[in-house]
Amino acid sequence: MSHPRILVARSVFPEVIARLEQHFDVTSNQPDETWSKAQLIEKLQGKDGAFTTGGERIDAEVLAACPTLKICANMAVGYNNFDIDAMTAAGVLATNTPDVLTETTADFGFALLMATARRITESEHFLRAGKWGKWSFDMFAGSDIHGSTLGILGMGRIGQGIARRGAHGFGMKVIYHNRSRLDAAQEAGCKASYVSKEELLRSADHLVLVLPYSPASHHSIGAAELALMKPTATLINIARGGIVDDAALALALREKRIAAAGLDVFEGEPRVHPDLLTLSNVVLTPHIASASVPTRLAMANLAADNLIAYFRDKKPLTPLNPAALASR
């Protein structure tokens, strides 16, 4: 019997390609070419499954043009590149990679918070530029992390990981806002108190965004929300581009209406709003929150496991739209 045919849309670990080749007829993109939508559709012709990485848009147009497709396994926990309703209607299963990246991403959120509040990258650029002539009392004086108020918008697994680090590691007071409130045991586990979004914005010394992107969360932080924040506050976005209005943020940072921002994700990435690039009070990283070697390998293997399990017995590990299984 011939193997199912799958497309791996981006370059991934060679050992994961080798694993997939034991189960599938694999077309890979190890040169990591950037494909247009038309090229993606062309590459998907005749394929039964796809290994995607969060950047490949799978929508009604792609699905209509690729009728043999049965599953798309995202190597990412976020899946805003998938039109889930269209996939379910077309009977195409979607999977993602929850859990395996939670702690690594929470580590990074905290690292970005510390780099931003303590002005680490800004001061390093100063030193490397040969500008350090003498010590001074207020040189790169930032804001404290220990004992401050940590605000978290979006309290899923990663948000709770950040809350635990803040509460237990740094003695921070943790407040959060989320679509649904955690139960009492979860709140106690990360010593977090539920507040309204307005109170979160007004009270946080450091506000970390960890909510999923959807049309409903588009520009959750814009000019009006930034205006509520403390002038000494820092804002950290490790969620998705589009959750923050980057133009409004750049203006607020330029006018020092908030102290600083740390951004790992951007509207329209890999493009970055040009105004952000000119500011010294923002730390910019290229969407690397989950990028430790063990975690990226675990994510790739979980995406592969989903493909293998789907074609073996229709029991994927982390399905997003199990209703799609019923129609196959």
Ligand code: DGY
């Ligand atoms: C995720 O898993 O959603 C991360 O942002 C990596 O893409």
